[in-house]
Amino acid sequence: MKVTCNDLERILRDAAPEERAxxxxxxxxxxxxxxxxRSWNQISLAARELYEEWxxxxxxxxxxxxxxxxxxxxxxxRSNWGWLTGWTPLSFGWQPAAAAALVVVLTVSxxxxxxxxxxxxxxxxxNTLLKNDALREADRAEAVYVQALDNLTAQAKPQLENxxxxxLASYREKLLVIDSAIGDLRAQAGMNPSNAHLRRALLAxxxxxQQTLEEILEAKR
Amino acid sequence: xxxxxxxxxxxTKISYFERSQERRxxxxxxxxxxxxxxxxxxxxxxxxxxxxxxxxxxxxxxxYELHGARMKSLARHLLGSRHDAEDAVQETFLKIQRAISSxxxxxxxxxxxxxxxxxxxxxxxxxxARRRELSESETQNGNPAPEPRGPGAHPSLRLALERSxxxxxxxxxxxxxxxxxxxxAHAEIAAMLNVSEAVSKNTLFQAKKVLRQIxxxxxxAGRPE
Numbered sequence: 001m002k003v004t005c006n007d008l009e010r011i012l013r014d015a016a017p018e019e020r021a022x023x024x025x026x027x028x029x030x031x032x033x034x035x036x037x038r039s040w041n042q043i044s045l046a047a048r049e050l051y052e053e054w055x056x057x058x059x060x061x062x063x064x065x066x067x068x069x070x071x072x073x074x075x076x077x078r079s080n081w082g083w084l085t086g087w088t089p090l091s092f093g094w095q096p097a098a099a100a101a102l103v104v105v106l107t108v109s110x111x112x113x114x115x116x117x118x119x120x121x122x123x124x125x126x127n128t129l130l131k132n133d134a135l136r137e138a139d140r141a142e143a144v145y146v147q148a149l150d151n152l153t154a155q156a157k158p159q160l161e162n163x164x165x166x167x168l169a170s171y172r173e174k175l176l177v178i179d180s181a182i183g184d185l186r187a188q189a190g191m192n193p194s195n196a197h198l199r200r201a202l203l204a205x206x207x208x209x210q211q212t213l214e215e216i217l218e219a220k221r
Numbered sequence: 222x223x224x225x226x227x228x229x230x231x232x233t234k235i236s237y238f239e240r241s242q243e244r245r246x247x248x249x250x251x252x253x254x255x256x257x258x259x260x261x262x263x264x265x266x267x268x269x270x271x272x273x274x275x276x277x278x279x280x281x282x283x284x285y286e287l288h289g290a291r292m293k294s295l296a297r298h299l300l301g302s303r304h305d306a307e308d309a310v311q312e313t314f315l316k317i318q319r320a321i322s323s324x325x326x327x328x329x330x331x332x333x334x335x336x337x338x339x340x341x342x343x344x345x346x347x348x349x350a351r352r353r354e355l356s357e358s359e360t361q362n363g364n365p366a367p368e369p370r371g372p373g374a375h376p377s378l379r380l381a382l383e384r385s386x387x388x389x390x391x392x393x394x395x396x397x398x399x400x401x402x403x404x405x406a407h408a409e410i411a412a413m414l415n416v417s418e419a420v421s422k423n424t425l426f427q428a429k430k431v432l433r434q435i436x437x438x439x440x441x442a443g444r445p446e
Contacts, residue, residue, distance in 0.1 A: 013426040014419075039437060043429055046382045047401035052297060053290045059307050060285055061312045067281055070318055073374040130244060174416065177392045201419050208417045 005033055010188065013042060136207075138199055145206055152213040159216055171216050178209045262331065270330035274321050281314060288331060292338050295403045298386070299342040299395065300349075309345050313338040328412040335405075336413040339395065378436070385435045393428035400425050 001022040003011070011023045027034040163169040185202040192198055269287075272280030289310065297304035316337050324333055386394055395414065399405045400430075405413070407421040414421070 012429075014422045024265050036282070039433060040429065041437070043382065043432055044376065046378045047397070049379045049404045050383055050398075051294050053294060054303060056289075056293065056307055059293075060282065060313065062286065064278065064282065066311060066315050067318050070315055071276060071278070074319075126323050166344070170343065173392060177416065177424055178420055180427065182419045183299075184423055184427075185225065185419075204417055204419050208420060216397055 005030060008033055008036055012036075013184075024179060051092055070112060142202075144198075145203075147208060149213070152210065152217075156213050156216045159219075165219075168216065168218060171219075174212055175209065178205060178212065181205050182209065250361060266330045267326070270326070273317070273330075274324065280297065281318070284317075284331075284334065286316070288334065291403060292335070295335070295398060296338060296342050298398045298402060299339070300346060305345060305349065309338065309341045310343065313341045316341060329409070330413045332409045335399075335409075338414055339399075381436055382432065385432050388435060389428055389431060393424055394423045396421055397428040397432075408415075 001018055003019065003022045003026050005026075007019075007023060012017060015023070023033070024037075027037050048085060104172045159168050160172045160175070165171055182202070182205050187206060189195065189202055226429055269284055273284065281446065292313065293303070293306050293311045296309040297303055300306055313334070317334055324330065327333075328336075386397065389397065392414075394411055399410045399413065400407070405433060407425075409417045410416075410421045413419045416424075
């Protein structure tokens with residue numbers, strides 16, 4: 001497997017074992033890449049030293065008292081209010097219906113995006129390059145999916161702009177991380193448009209964004 | 222910041238990829254405490270979950286024996302103080318007990334417990350947002366106490382790294398701590414933080430890029446494009 005200096009960032013981000021081994025071999029003959037790997041490794045090495053342990057003789061007894069007290073309280077609550085446990089309130093509004101409709105659109109788009117790409121006869125099973133027609137199909141499907149995600153984002157925007165609960169604040173932070181990952185993967189895919197692995201990784205992150213937005217809309221109910 | 226700590230003698234150089242493969246197990250159980258004789262980590266994990274669901278306090282104690290030290294270390298870095306870390310661990314165990322009936326084996330029991338720990342740290346950090354605690358490494362006159370020399374990294378790099386972590390965004394710091402300090406695999410981190418492995422890997426990469434820029438400014442030439 002041939003790797004070059006241009007593969008450094010991709011290797012550091014995520015690489016199969018054989019790719020890593022190939023890059024280590026490359027680094028033996030490339031001072032620049034060797035230095036990059038060394039610096040990267042230094043951070044990991046220093047991080048290991050951050051792990052710290054200390055004695056807390058009073059901690060477990062405190063935890064045990066809390067657990068015992070909580071268990072006693074729960075047992076008492078069950079005996080007093082056990083007849084209520086089967087009751088669950090239901091309420092519906094128009095927002096879940098709209099979210100459900102968007103989920104259908106996204107699911108159809110995802111199926112289109114994931115459908116098997118046509119293979120040319122004679123290519124081996126490991127060939128991950130997308131041919132021109134398949135590439136155009138993937139681009140079109142991605143555009144539809146992104147548009148559907150944007151619509152879902154617009155629905156969730158009011159809750160995210162001014163999160164009223166810690167849960168929504170957490171969701172907003174999660175979406176920032178996901179969007180950052182999408183940006184990086186799209187940049188990578190832009191440089192390597194025929195790389196099906198990158199496309200699949202990008203789809204996985206899109207799907208995660210979809211799931212997160214659905215959870216936000218669900219929390220809104 | 223001029224860097225003095227990134228130089229290593231050749232004898233202590235570790236292959237990057239050898240190091241990255243260490244301690245990455247799907248169901249990590251610390252080797253410092255005893256395990257049931259002949260039990261695999263996943264078997265003991267499942268047995269522990271079942272016992273906790275049955276309300277066995279001894280199972281919670283076993284969970285503490287297995288993971289308490291690691292939980293405290295992780296919480297210490299997420300919250301900045303040992304006292305808050307112990308509060309977070311205590312709160313975590315109470316939350317585990319309250320939520321135990323909702324555990325359905327969707328991930329390893331230990332992974333589920335650490336997820337609760339991370340959320341507990343979030344909650345505690347919000348409640349104590351204005352709280353500041355003097356670093357336990359500081360002397361009374363405010364100067365940092367000398368760090369004990371570790372077997373690997375240069376002490377000044379370790380100190381610089383710990384201070385640099387505070388400059389990372391919350392999620393990047395979390396994933397960095399979970400992966401590089403606590404030794405979790407990306408699959409476990411993904412389950413804990415409810416993100417995909419791709420996001421976990423990408424966020425770790427971004428975190429290390431930022432840390433590298435803080436700890437070692439880019440050189441003028443010779444860097445690959």
